[in-house]
Amino acid sequence: MSPELGSLTRRSKIGAVLVALGIALLIVPSLAPVQPVLYHETNTGTTENETMLERQGYTVVEYEELSPRAQGLYRTALRNDGHNTVRVGQGAEAFPYPSESELAEYEDYQQREIASSIVIERPENADLPPADEPLRAAEYRARDESEGGENGETRTTPSEAEIEQLRQQIATYDVINTRTGEPPLGGTQHLLRMAALLVGVVGVGTGGYLLSTHS
Amino acid sequence: MAKKDFRGARRSRSLWAVATLLGLVTALIGYSYEAYQATPTTSVQRMFSQLVLLLMLLLPIVALVASYMSIAGERESGGVKFLLSVPNTRRDVFVGKFVSRLGIVCAGVVFMFVTAAAGGYARNGTLPLTLVAGLLAMTLLYGSVFVSIAIAVSSAVAARSRAIAAAVGSYFVLVLLFVVPGLSVFMIAQWVHRTLLGMEANLDLYNAVTYVSPLTAYRKGTNMFFPDEMEQRVFQRAADASGDLPVYLSEEVSLLVFAVWLVVPLAVGYLRFRGADLQ
Numbered sequence: 398m399s400p401e402l403g404s405l406t407r408r409s410k411i412g413a414v415l416v417a418l419g420i421a422l423l424i425v426p427s428l429a430p431v432q433p434v435l436y437h438e439t440n441t442g443t444t445e446n447e448t449m450l451e452r453q454g455y456t457v458v459e460y461e462e463l464s465p466r467a468q469g470l471y472r473t474a475l476r477n478d479g480h481n482t483v484r485v486g487q488g489a490e491a492f493p494y495p496s497e498s499e500l501a502e503y504e505d506y507q508q509r510e511i512a513s514s515i516v517i518e519r520p521e522n523a524d525l526p527p528a529d530e531p532l533r534a535a536e537y538r539a540r541d542e543s544e545g546g547e548n549g550e551t552r553t554t555p556s557e558a559e560i561e562q563l564r565q566q567i568a569t570y571d572v573i574n575t576r577t578g579e580p581p582l583g584g585t586q587h588l589l590r591m592a593a594l595l596v597g598v599v600g601v602g603t604g605g606y607l608l609s610t611h612s
Numbered sequence: 613m614a615k616k617d618f619r620g621a622r623r624s625r626s627l628w629a630v631a632t633l634l635g636l637v638t639a640l641i642g643y644s645y646e647a648y649q650a651t652p653t654t655s656v657q658r659m660f661s662q663l664v665l666l667l668m669l670l671l672p673i674v675a676l677v678a679s680y681m682s683i684a685g686e687r688e689s690g691g692v693k694f695l696l697s698v699p700n701t702r703r704d705v706f707v708g709k710f711v712s713r714l715g716i717v718c719a720g721v722v723f724m725f726v727t728a729a730a731g732g733y734a735r736n737g738t739l740p741l742t743l744v745a746g747l748l749a750m751t752l753l754y755g756s757v758f759v760s761i762a763i764a765v766s767s768a769v770a771a772r773s774r775a776i777a778a779a780v781g782s783y784f785v786l787v788l789l790f791v792v793p794g795l796s797v798f799m800i801a802q803w804v805h806r807t808l809l810g811m812e813a814n815l816d817l818y819n820a821v822t823y824v825s826p827l828t829a830y831r832k833g834t835n836m837f838f839p840d841e842m843e844q845r846v847f848q849r850a851a852d853a854s855g856d857l858p859v860y861l862s863e864e865v866s867l868l869v870f871a872v873w874l875v876v877p878l879a880v881g882y883l884r885f886r887g888a889d890l891q
Contacts, residue, residue, distance in 0.1 A: 423639075423727070423730040424730070426730070426734035427730065427737075430737050431735070497649050497650070498650075498651040498652070501649040501650055501651060501654075590643065590734055591640070594640075594731055594734065595636055595640070597639075598632060598635040598636050598639050599636070601632075601635070601723075602628055602631060602635060603628075605631075609628070610623050
């Protein structure tokens, strides 16, 4: 066999291997789909009290009534900038975990929020990370309430004690949003699959070129 | 003839590089597209509707670039005399070039769809096959139209510079003129009809004028495969318009528009090539 012919054969072999590898890499991510995860997010804030929240349809649960697992998930979320993600099966019974498609059935935004949230009533002086509720809203709300009166006639500046009381009330009721969803696109699971797809495309392209220059 | 040209073209490194690049883009779109709180099927459908928008602008460029020099290049280099010296007629050369370039463009389109589908399926675990097959068929038709136009242009001119100018001009007239806001065929038709001729406004007439473009036919034709809520709004309607569009603006008419754009440029191009002085 002449050296040139040998080189062409080698090129075509490499090309065929690359095409086969590329096709396999295009298929593999479909065979191993990304596993959903359970999201726990405490960033959704509320300034309402228990009565108002229950009237809106939220389930209000005292922190002490939660299972140790649920308490742990809540505390981790608070410590982790309001986010905590765990695998399916590692959630807590007290939390609802609707899927994306289940939530898509709600047309009303608030109904969707309620279906995927519960409100945790934090105990006073508890050894918990600080609540991430909108505490600054207390000042505005106190001013609104004192300026409103019956007919908007009474106008008094709210005292610091009143504002602090409202702050405590806001901090007591913490909304935690829980749902089942795909892991974030930037997560390892997605990045691995994306990389496989892209390498697969390059494999088919390069292998195809090597094969076509041989024949 | 077609086989020889196809073999020659597929050895091009730049062709494979472009195909790979487009495949990477479509695989990335296929995998990373995420519809907000939608079912997996809806998510894949929306991803393909985005792909259609991309191909609407990109595919004409690919088809024109792949074909505009096919015959003009042979004429400029003198290679056409060699092609015709062996027992090949001008028709053989013309048809061979068309079939070969059509094969290349169609292979590229299929590759893009395969990578997008692989990405979409890997992400969502579902693939609406009827939608994908329908869109693929419409996209192949759309690409074929621009190959037909490019081959016609290429056969009608004898120099590279003129072939480039004609290809760029085709893209401007048949694509950009239908998407650039403020300078659209719809507005030109409206201006001629109302201002120049002083007639009553007739939106259906202006829509019909717009429908002669392969781009509009592609947008309208792909609507046949999408669910109602995902269909593109292609034609303008009056604020008080009710009921269906007239028959000549229906989605099925897009197939007729494609057929005309496939046949007429090829016929004109062939007639020009047959009567051209190749000396």
